Amino acid sequence: MTAVTDILNALALLSNFVLVPGLAYGSQLALGALGVTMVYAVLRFSNFAHGETMSFGAMITILVTWWLQGKGVNFGPLPTALLALPIGIIGTVLMCLLFDRFIYRYYRRQKAAPVTYLIVSVGILFILSGVVRFVIGPQDRMFADGERFILKARAFKEMTGLDQGLAIKTSQGVTVVTAVIIVALLFWFLNRTRTGKSMRAYSDNEDLALLSGISPARVVAITWIITGALAAVAGTLYGLDKGYKPFTYLGLVLPIFASAIVGGVGNPLGAIAGGFVIALSELLLTFAYKRVIAYLTPGDWVPDGLVQLLATDYKLAVSFVILVIVLLVKPTGMFSGKTL
Amino acid sequence: MGFLSGESMFGGYGGADILQGCSIGVNKGEIAVVVGPNGAGKSTAMKAMFGMLTLREGSVELDGREISDFPPQERVTLGMGFVPQNANVFTSMTVQENLEMGAFIRRDDFSTTMEQVFSLFPVLAEKRTQAAGELSGGQRQQVAVGRALMTQPTVLMLDEPTAGVSPIVMDELFDRVIEIAKTGIAILMVEQNARQALEIADRGFVLVQGQNRYTDTGAALLADPEVRKAFLGG
């Protein structure tokens, strides 16, 4: 009997520290990777500015959230930021369209090589990170309000009678639910609407799309609209969950690209799968298993160390190593593909 | 020189001219076939007539109207359809989606046109939910032609529609082309299988180094000993 309880305790422990945070972080990476993959599939370059685009979106959302909070508006148990998010999306979309109109379009007309676009996107990365620090400053910002938890650790213990608590933060629940809605909308758009299909057609075969009367300018604009919206949502959710720190978004570029590439860059399903693979790998490899082992073995077997494969400081290395392995073993990723 | 005609076309890909003054044309309900050795500029001439290549000299006319400066999309709206030589289907999309994309510029109900394509190529109806990239070469070519028919064009340009298919499938495709021409559509077709193509051609053009070497009816070209010797293998 105690054996079952111990297993349940171990599961609750793993859920609390790996599964639940992994689902939330995985959703954030998936949304980020979707943005990168959309740009890659349609505009055919790696957009290194995507992390800063997410930061920009989060910033607009935070500014609007503060303004709403100042007016005494709130969203009950949910974070006020969700009310501000539509404005964040619009702002980010406008920014993307502006950068496309004044920077990327110039290179498109020159038929620039993908590597040129990549360097241009690095330039935009610097511009954006400067703008963000100028507008909101470099320091950490907390903007989550409403109920902090959906499920409190103590409530879980009382409910189940287990020693081990399991907590689900509101930000985690909001992240997963929002990601599911956004992904469902995106897939519906790409597979069911005329415009979405025309984007897939353009991504598949640009010349034939042209011959079919599909307008490249329109496809490009819609791609930026979707990318901007995805970035604003991903950036805001990440900020809600982890607190908004402008510098962290640069560090997100690596896991996001790893997610997109592991899944198969250009493939939306791959971006989602890749996001969860990277997130769960990071957490599983940096988790200290000592207490899990304690639950699952007789008392005196408990090791002295933390039984942690990697210190959390090395979590970026996880994305990097997975990325290298995938590029060596299966460069096309889990869902091979360069098209939407 | 016809419902669709390219007159004295000069042009290329930025370097030397590939097209050296060739003229090509076709009338409604007719099949015109362009043959010639590899690298003669047949595909280039087709691209030029569809506006995918700017002409340095010469003109393209459709129904008596000069369209040399029109971009491809505008030519589509004017009733021209084009099946390029390579990459002529959306491989990651289903057969039905390929046809839908063919009809992209149409805002009316195109379901009857799709049914017409399906009755012309019944195998496509069976495979409508399969990705075009998973089909055989011959089926792919049918998707490609079907896609171009979705705008209900008055001129259909085909660049080597029988490339890489078996002789049986080739005959089958030619039968379909004849069927399409009978509906009054003008068909301009580049073909590697010169003999078989000229047999169904009302007009034939033999292109060499961007110039017209021989121009005549299909039957006359087939009967011409010089043409037979040089281009039809005797």
Ligand SMILES: Nc1ncnc2c1ncn2[C@@H]1O[C@H](COP(=O)(O)OP(=O)(O)O)[C@@H](O)[C@H]1O
């Ligand atoms: N996209 C291109 N860019 C540069 N040169 C090209 C291109 N396409 C074809 N060519 C050149 O133009 C010439 C004619 O090619 P093409 O029109 O494809 O011949 P054909 O269709 O008769 O075999 C060839 O010498 C070929 O190398």
Ligand SMILES: [Mg+2]
């Ligand atoms: Mg050719």
